[in-house]
Amino acid sequence: MTGRRTRYAAVTAVALSVLFAAGAVTVASAEREEAPRTPDSASADAGFARDMSVHHQQAVEMSFIVRDRTEDPAVRRLAYDIANTQANQRGMMLGWLDMWGLPKVESGTAPMTWMGMPVTGDAAGKDGALMPGMATRTQLDALREASGKEAEVLYLRLMTAHHKGGVHMAEGCVQKCSVDIERDLAQGMVDAQESEIALMADMLRKRGATA
The missing domain is CATH 1.20.5 (Single alpha-helices involved in coiled-coils or other helix-helix interfaces)
Known part of the structure; x- marks a missing residue:
């Protein structure tokens, strides 16, 4: 048993x-x-990460320029916030591309192709402005040469246009990107940059200027 x-x-x-x-x-x-599947190189996720990284880099550059061209605390504080925020976001997006094993630059592909509206022809790279809202080389040179109130007004105008272009691109990712954390980041960009656009409009009015 x-x-x-x-x-x-x-x-x-x-x-x-x-x-x-x-x-x-x-x-x-x-x-x-x-x-979730890893995004491929032609995906909206990869396209947004690449294009917005380039877009952010110019915002950081303009913000550092104006901090050397004015002593105004409000403009310097805004420039610091934009530079710090967008540099960190750019690092996140480039890190995702590394994690996905994708190139940070896609040669032969026009900017914003992932949105279904590639920037081509005269608008692509015209005087260094690779995407909507980006400043041209001539405008950046003017910012470097300006000082005081002139530099403040020019920076606020250029950054307003830059943010509007960034919001448009981020809204595209909210609609088309498949990675949740990336869509959340894009929505955060929309909210923050729309708020800063309103702030900059008020700062321009105080300086007797408009966007």
Whole structure:
């Protein structure tokens, strides 16, 4: 009798181990099926990360320029906030491209192709303005040469246009990107930059200027 019980216990243990193993395989397979796919190079996720990184880099550049061209605390504080925020966001987006194993620059592909509206012809790279809202080389040179109130007004105007272009692109990612964390970042950009556009309009009015 003891031998039968021992054999029965052994068979039961083997059967349970098989069932648990099968369950583990099923769960693992389900997790693999539910895991988000890595974006490919032609995806909206990759296109947004690349294009917005370029867009952000110019905002950081303009913000550092104006901090050297004015002593106004409000403008310097805004410039610092924009430079710090957009440099951090740019680092996140470039990090995602690294994680996805994708190039940071896609040669032969026009900016904003992922949005279904590639910037081509005269608008592409015209005097250094690669995308809507971006300042031209001539405008950047003018900012470097200006000082005081003139530099403040020029910066606020250029950054307002820059933000409007950025908001348009970020809204495109909110609609088209598939990675949740990237869509959340894009929506955060929309909210923050629309708020800063309103702030800059008020700052321009205080300086007797408009966007």
